[in-house]
Amino acid sequence: MTALREAMALLLGGDADIWWTIGATLRFSLSATFFSALLGVPSGALLFLSRFRGRRIAVAFMNACMAIPTVVIGLFVYSLISRSGPLGSLNLLYNPGGVILGQSLLAFPLITAMAYTGLQKLDPRYHETLLTLGASRRRRMSAILREGRLVVLQALLIGFGRIIGEVGVAMMLGGNIHRQTRTMTTAIALDAGKGEFERALALGLVVLSLALIINLLSQLVVRDA
Amino acid sequence: MPEPTLNDAPVFSLEAISFPFGKQVAVSCDALEIHAGECVAFTGTNGSGKTTLLKLMNGLLGPFEGTLLFCGAPLSRARALRRRSVFLHQQPVLFTGTVRDNLAFALKLRGMAADTVAARVLATARDLGIEALLKRSARGLSTGETQRVALGRALALGADVLLLDEPTAAMDAASQTALREILFGLKTEGKTLVVSTHDERLVTKLADRRVVFSPERNAAEVSKAGVEQ
Structure with missing residues (x-):
């Protein structure tokens, strides 16, 4: 209970490092979601709309x-962006x-597969209506989305x-560098290792709250869909 | 007047059609020709393949065995199919937005100018008596209103071959009567109508020919014996 109280005090007291880490994690995660959505949502829609061998x-x-x-994805990207890798000159590592x-x-x-699975649950009459009205594949995709x-x-x-x-990718590719690439999960691993349990717990509470909020939002969305 | 077809070929020409669904035949058709301006009714019990054949004729299902020509060209190469022919579901779906958005939707797909779209939407809405609905959300309409808006969406495009799947089903009597009148008007204008239906009044009022689908083999009996003039 004492640890929990101290964790809450750190959060509510506005500990600069903790709040920087929370902000950075949200920045990284939102950016990564945006970029994977740019590719993943159209890919899911294409899989839904196309009929091709394979x-x-x-x-x-x-x-x-x-x-x-x-960590396997981390390792793969590491091999691409390390100094000797094909994207090494971009200086992305750490x-x-x-x-x-x-x-x-x-x-x-994940986004591709979830978009594809979700679109499959759409009433098939939408796709048939678009086809019968003569919509091109691009128009069908935008209407279906x-x-x-x-x-x-x-x-x-x-x-x-x-x-x-996630922790593996952020740890391998970011290196858990203070106020540069540290995320909530890598900070939790570090703080727990150092014995700074309250700090780890404070960040753990934030991760847990975010996970709950995302789940609740997801369920609301499913209900409305 | 109906658009002339290639060498006066029938709008639809079906020969030895067989469409498999798993190991069974979902629908089969020995021979059927439908000419421009005709109204042909597909009748038969539920699950006898009426909707499946309509969808095959609109290129929404496939592949199938046999020959299916649209205006003399194989369905897969019939460029006019999407320009002239529209399939309407038993319970059509309308897209998010207003009734006006839905009527304009397909016209915008064709890249029409905004003023042409507006004029066509208004003219179609007047013809179908849905002018008052134009600003309403497409999601809150009754079955009859939805059916008329979906029909309007097809007509605004200039489609002259309509494949209608049980258009009067799940409607109250007044809406059924109104829709029969609209369809009769379309037939009088020379549109080609292929209607799957259980509505005998609709068949009596509209159909030039009837194609009966047998329930036993889930197949269409459209050989001469199966067609009751």
Whole structure:
């Protein structure tokens, strides 16, 4: 109870480091969600609208990618952005850009698969109506995404939830550098290791609250959809 | 007047059509021709394949075995299909927005200028008696109103071949009568109508021919014996 009280005091007292870390985590996570959505939502819609050989394999691949451990994605991106890697000159490693890139890749298959699954639950008459009215694939995609905006929003929330709670990518690509790349989860790991349990608990409470809020929002969205 | 077809070919020409659904045949059709300006009624029990055949004829389902021509061209290569022919669901869906948005939707797909779209929307709404609905949300309409707006969406496009799936189902008597009158008017204008229906009054009022779908094999019997003039 004492630890919890002290954790709350740190949060409410406006501890600068803690609030910087919370702000940075939100910045990284929102950016990564944005970038993975840019690619993931159209990909999910294309999978939904297209009928091509290998479509089922593509869907199965996306689903399988959701289960890849974050450290494996971290390792993959590390090999790309390390000094000797093909993107080494961009100087992304141990910088926010590297964390955002890794987290975008982490959420991409999840957002794609969730958007695809969500759109499949849409009334099939929408797609048939668009076809019979002669809409091009691009027009069909925009109309379907408009009608399925709530399931797309749910996919984004789930993607955001996955990113904000991950530790492997942020640790491997960000390096947990104070006031540069430190996120809530990497800070929790560090603080707990150092024995600063109250600080870890304070951040843990924030992560937990965010996870609850995202889940509640997601459920509201599903109900309305 | 109906748009002339290639070499005066029938609007639809079906021969030895068979559409599988899993290991079963969902619908089959030995031979059927539908000419411009005709009204053909598809009748038969639920699940006998009426809707499936309508969707095949609009290119919404496939692949299938057999020959299906639209205005003399194979369905897959019939450019006019999407320009001239529209399928309407038994319970049509309208898109998010107002009734005006829905009527304008397909016209905008064709890249029409805003003033042309506005004029066509208004003219179609007047023709169908839905002018008063134009500003209303498309989501709060009755079944009859929804059906008329969906019909308007097709007519605003200039479609002259309408494939209608049980258009008067789930409507009150007044709405049914109103829709029958609208469809009769369309037939008089020379539009080609293919209507799947259980509504005998609609068949009596509109249909030039009837195609009966048998319930046993979930297949259409459109051989000469199956067509009751």
